[in-house]
Amino acid sequence: MPLRVAEFYSGIGGMHYALKAASIDSEVVRAFDINPVANDVYKHNFPEIRIMQRSIESLPMSLFEGLKCELWTMSPPCQPYTRQGLQKGSEDARAKSFLFIIELLERVQRKPTYLLVENVAGFEKSDTRAILLRQLTRLGYRFEEYLLNPLQLCYPNSRTRYYLLAKRCAEPRECAEDEQFEPSFLHDVPGADLIQPAADVDGRVDFDKAVWNHDKVRKVKEFLEPLDEQTLELHRISGRTLEKYAWVYDVVTKDSSRTCCFTKGYKNYAEGTGSILQLEGVVGKDPMTVQNTRYFTAREIANLMGFPQEFAFPDSSTIKQRYRLLGNSLSVSVVAVLMDYLLHRM
Numbered sequence: 001m002p003l004r005v006a007e008f009y010s011g012i013g014g015m016h017y018a019l020k021a022a023s024i025d026s027e028v029v030r031a032f033d034i035n036p037v038a039n040d041v042y043k044h045n046f047p048e049i050r051i052m053q054r055s056i057e058s059l060p061m062s063l064f065e066g067l068k069c070e071l072w073t074m075s076p077p078c079q080p081y082t083r084q085g086l087q088k089g090s091e092d093a094r095a096k097s098f099l100f101i102i103e104l105l106e107r108v109q110r111k112p113t114y115l116l117v118e119n120v121a122g123f124e125k126s127d128t129r130a131i132l133l134r135q136l137t138r139l140g141y142r143f144e145e146y147l148l149n150p151l152q153l154c155y156p157n158s159r160t161r162y163y164l165l166a167k168r169c170a171e172p173r174e175c176a177e178d179e180q181f182e183p184s185f186l187h188d189v190p191g192a193d194l195i196q197p198a199a200d201v202d203g204r205v206d207f208d209k210a211v212w213n214h215d216k217v218r219k220v221k222e223f224l225e226p227l228d229e230q231t232l233e234l235h236r237i238s239g240r241t242l243e244k245y246a247w248v249y250d251v252v253t254k255d256s257s258r259t260c261c262f263t264k265g266y267k268n269y270a271e272g273t274g275s276i277l278q279l280e281g282v283v284g285k286d287p288m289t290v291q292n293t294r295y296f297t298a299r300e301i302a303n304l305m306g307f308p309q310e311f312a313f314p315d316s317s318t319i320k321q322r323y324r325l326l327g328n329s330l331s332v333s334v335v336a337v338l339m340d341y342l343l344h345r346m
């Protein structure tokens with residue numbers, strides 16, 4: 001019998017692709033997302049899946065009871081926890097739906113056996129994490145927390161994320177309202193043999209440093225697509241932009257073994273939103289020109305995030321929308337490794 005899965009905050013289906021990449025015999029019974037543009041992409045790739053386009057916290061209890069899913073996957077909005085944001089945690093209105101699910105877990109009769117949560121690095125310091133862990137402890141879930149980066153799997157893309165795996169196989173235990181959980185984050189998944197990050201003197205983990213020039217990490221050129229003249233034109237960076245912002249861009253070449261995290265603001269802002277590609281010459285030595293510099297395409301970013309070739313955007317979606325959706329999505333390759341472990345070995 002295929003594993004029944006509920007995909008909360010489904011976006012463009014990163015969790016669904018991870019299930020496939022991990023070859024898990026599964027059926028996504030229902031996907032949930034309020035964003036119609038994301039849902040169009042999901043439908044384009046998985047036309048048979050039922051998507052619930054309503055705010056999760058507005059849905060009736062009967063719907064959750066009816067799911068009868070063994071696995072719930074969740075990548076709730078990250079804005080309450082991002083370093084650039086106000087870090088209001090559970091006080092942020094955008095945390096409401098996830099707090100609703102945490103509370104719902106107690107009330108729902110058919111509880112999922114497995115949970116997989118993905119969020120930004122920073123979530124581990126939030127009060128939402130403490131609320132989640134208390135609830136899991138009370139309900140008899142054993143859990144493990146990870147901070148992982150696709151660089152560790154030899155993908156030349158840095159995207160450190162928090163992951164929680166939970167399995168309902170422990171004794172339920174009472175938990176005080178203010179009980180805190182010591183941070184203890186794993187950087188390797190049993191059986192997966194990931195490249196290990198370096199730790200600074202103060203114990204801070206640095207994934208990029210660990211894989212710097214690591215000969216196992218793949219080169220950017222493996223993830224590029226051939227571009228026709230028209231597509232190339234659409235991805236060029238204007239002379240004016242280069243003049244103004246060349247110094248703030250993260251610039252890589254085809255032979256680099258690293259790109260930085262692509263966010264939803266890619267192409268809108270120069271700093272901290274993702275790398276750009278210098279096609280010829282040496283970075284920092286040869287000048288960046290309109291001819292030798294370009295943005296990565298959405299397809300190339302999808303490749304770097306581990307989406308399979310069959311994944312596609314509908315023609316109706318704009319380049320800007322594609323960047324936004326990918327920026328909100330996840331590393332399929334990392335999640336696939338975690339799913340395999342959660343369902344087979346944890």
Ligand SMILES: C[S@@+](CC[C@H](N)C(=O)[O-])C[C@H]1O[C@@H](n2cnc3c(N)ncnc32)[C@H](O)[C@@H]1O
Nearest residue numbers: 009010011012014033034035055056075097329
């Ligand atoms: C971090 S993204 C998850 C992306 C997804 N994992 C993917 O692979 O594309 C969070 C998603 O939650 C959706 N969302 C935010 N608040 C929601 C709510 N209250 N109910 C349902 N979906 C919500 C957003 O539209 C967004 O697509």
